[in-house]
Amino acid sequence: MASERAKVPVINISYSRFRKFLPGVSVEKILEILPYAGLDIEGADGDMIRLEYNPNRPDFSSDYGIIRALRGIMGIETGLPKFKLGRTNLSVVVDSQTRTTRPYIVALVAKGGTLDNNTIKQLIAMQEDLHDGIGRRRKKASIGLHNLDSIRFPVTYSAADPNFSFIPLGESSPTTIRQVLEETATGRQFSRILGHVDRYPVIVDKSGSLLSLPPIINGDETKVDEKTRNLFVEVTATGRKVADDVLAIIAVTLRDAGFDVSSVDIRNGGKTFKSPEMGTTSISVDVTYVNSVLGLHLDARQITSCLKKSRLGALAKGSRIICEIPRYRTDISHPIDIAEEVAIGFGIYNLEPTLPASSSAGTRSAESKYINAIREVLAGLGMLESLNFSLTSFDTEYGLFDRSTLDPLGVEGPKSAEHEFLRDSLIPSLLQSLSRNVHEEYPQKLFEIGKVFHGGSAIRENWAIAAVTAHENASYTEIKAYMQALLNSCFGMSCNTASASSPFFIPGRSASILVDGGVVGSIGEIMPLALEKLKMRVPVSAFEIDLGTLLHLPQ
């Protein structure tokens, strides 16, 4: 249930921006409220504060998005954010040749804004986060920001052959698509997304200048800097919805940054549609539903007030609330999402806990009871419990003894050779534990209860128990006494040991453990070669029992 460990996106925002847009709110109050808006404070550096946000709120990828949310929570500006979409008659023509690779393109025009240092920084950071998050590292969607004034319309989205020549962003001389893909770092990194194709998607304007080679790089001619006043933003994607999702976030951000956002026409085959798609969605929820999810008794007026604080539109209609969801809120699709927004607007810190009664008593599993009994008996025999990893290195688990011909279960792409193969026995890791304690007082007696894994036609995982004794007089007889005591005290079982060879044990000092005629484990004195490899100086005896077999536990 813990958080997915995928990289959490981070945004930098300055205190001065907070002061500007949240007038009269103290820094302490802001820092207190931020976590309740779903933002974790990661650290601060002078005027800048670093916030972690969740990947379901890509609108938090710029400080405009955060400000928009906080102004709502603090009651400074509530309800749907104002957004007016203008109209241009500029068009983007989609050539059928792009259909196989990134078939979808959407775009917008944003005029009359100022691109100061902070705004550029925020836009670039937002673009990167959108690329990595919703864009799935540019695979699903990628964004191009261009200087509108250097573009001759209509813009065409088509495909070009590898020899197509253009000047990439930041360069001064022309190069070909092939060179960019093969010789530049960005090219190599993202060319996989395009796959092996003959022709590459390109966005060019009427005069043939390249705006972008998505998802790799933009052209230099349409580059954006502090002097740019008007922007053209395009998003290419593998799906229409994701393209619109990304563009919607950019649209509201540019509007908050002072631009007037207007639509363009996208012409594809015979069809034309206006882009960006900024229509709101309507979701209606029951007052009773919201209250049952949260455990509250709010009336319709209170609920609409909470929703407006979350920057949603809300209208009470009898026992229902009609919510209007702005296009950029890609995380809201179901009434349950509305319930959460009510909780955020209400303030999680305001939720008083209630303790529900249980209709039944709790119980421990049978497996747990057996395992605890084993622990108690072995501890009573003076043994210390050791815990080791199931995922280990080949050498540790299979290289210590003559077991290297086994074909153990392994994992793909491990980040370290220490965690590559699943263990099929507990004995090697117990010996490793002993080898780390050669300077500690003897005798040393350890045991472990853990799962071991076997391949075969189906993967089998079983509970096993193993124990080792190490001291100058460690012997087969001693470990057998422990093993018998364990089976007898724990389960009232008696056992036999019959000679059997094992790669772990000295020939002639090795046996299998039988209960009711069935083999449940093995026992013996550890091979001196292994002890030498581990740089140990005392003999070791061991046993291992398969609990699944012993207790007929379900797989």
Place this chain on the structure above:
Amino acid sequence: MSSSGGALHPIERALLKALSSSPISSIESLSRNTGLDIDQVRRGVEWLKFKRLVSVNESISAQISLSDSAVKSVESGLPERRLVRAIQEGMTTVDEIVTAGILPKEETNAAVAAAKRNGWIQFGEGGKMTIAKAEESPEERLLKKLRASALDLSTLAEDEKTAYGILAKRPDYVQRKEIKDVRVSLTEAGKSASLSVETDHQDRKLTPAMITSGSWKNVKLSSLDVEAPAPSMFPGRRHPLVDIIEEIKEIFVGLGFEEIAGPIVQSGFWNFDALYIPQDHSAREMQDTFYIKGRTQDILASEKQKAKVAQAHKKGWGSVWNIDEAKRAVLRTHTTPVTLKHLASTNAESGRFFSVGRVFRNEKPSYKHLVEFHQVEGVASAKGLSLRDLIGLQKEFYARMGIKKIKFWPTFFPYTEPSLQSMVYNENLQKWVELFGMGIFRPEVTSQLGIRNPVLAWGGGIERIAMLRYGLDDVRELFSSKLSWLRSVPKCQL
């Protein structure tokens, strides 16, 4: 203190014997004569003092010795001696002596003054020096004595004391140390006690024969040095991490939860798809997840369940659900597949379940992250359960773990909505740290498995709690099996 009553301890007996042959002794000589170590002698002397069998006198004496730097100059001779030797060899003026390197210029005045005081030299015409006599000075005699051994100041003769005074004025020649001198002597009672020590027989051991024969009535058992250390013993025990896991499990049971378990190896279906995690989510990539090489795992879900999951993915994520992706065998990245599958299969209208088990993340291990760690997860399903109930259960759970300073912040998981994280205040780091994640399972998750009531769920890693409890800085220590740690961690954290 040794035992009350008359019986003397073997240490006391040994000391009394030694003192009877040398009535006033130092601690060191008693140790030498009895073979006991200094600590045992000191203890024994205290007991005897308490019994008024000895008396102890402490005096402070001053001890003088040669300093290290003086030893060298003593060998080559005091400056005034070197001056005299030079004159004996024909040099007559101070300048000559300095030029010849016999004495550095800054020592000449002191040397001449000392030589004059000793009556060794005379000044003639033109300031030339001649020898009057050259016998050993008291300072030289004293230095010779000191070279052999350090001396107690009080044992010096008058002229030696004067010589010492003169030497002490010169920098770095002699040093003085205060020595505490402890003298133990027998009192009158002690003298008579020491006499009977020889004749008095005591037994060390109570034997079975003495008990059964009744002869124990006639036997005097010696007192024991009850203060002496006993050997260390190392009891067997559960692993300290397991202690915490057990504590957590018992709290769950106390809240009415039933323990369940499930396999570590899961299909992608139960680990991700059934949890409404889209198939192109970055967490599913090899970067974060361990896929078992070349292996698939039976999905073990009904056709209906599979169809519903496929539909939910299409509707919610707009992606076509690929069954091959769902069949890949993974090492579970969380214990949620176990609890969810159990919920789906029990068809109970309500229930509370929990499980604790190992989960795996394909990461680089560090002092705070493990590749393989223990996760606990609890789910509660019943009609009308709400977010406030979730917070309430949490607070109760933490209170029973002794954690009172707790907050809840909103967060996001793909399969719960609303989602919260619990934050606990870490006094050492002076900040709030995340403990568990929790939420209400999304309807897309529960309905596709045929579950109708709301399902509350929470859980997280246990190692972090163990680190806090045991004061560890590096999570890897929990799996190091270091005996120095395992043998020393107390069972109870008071």
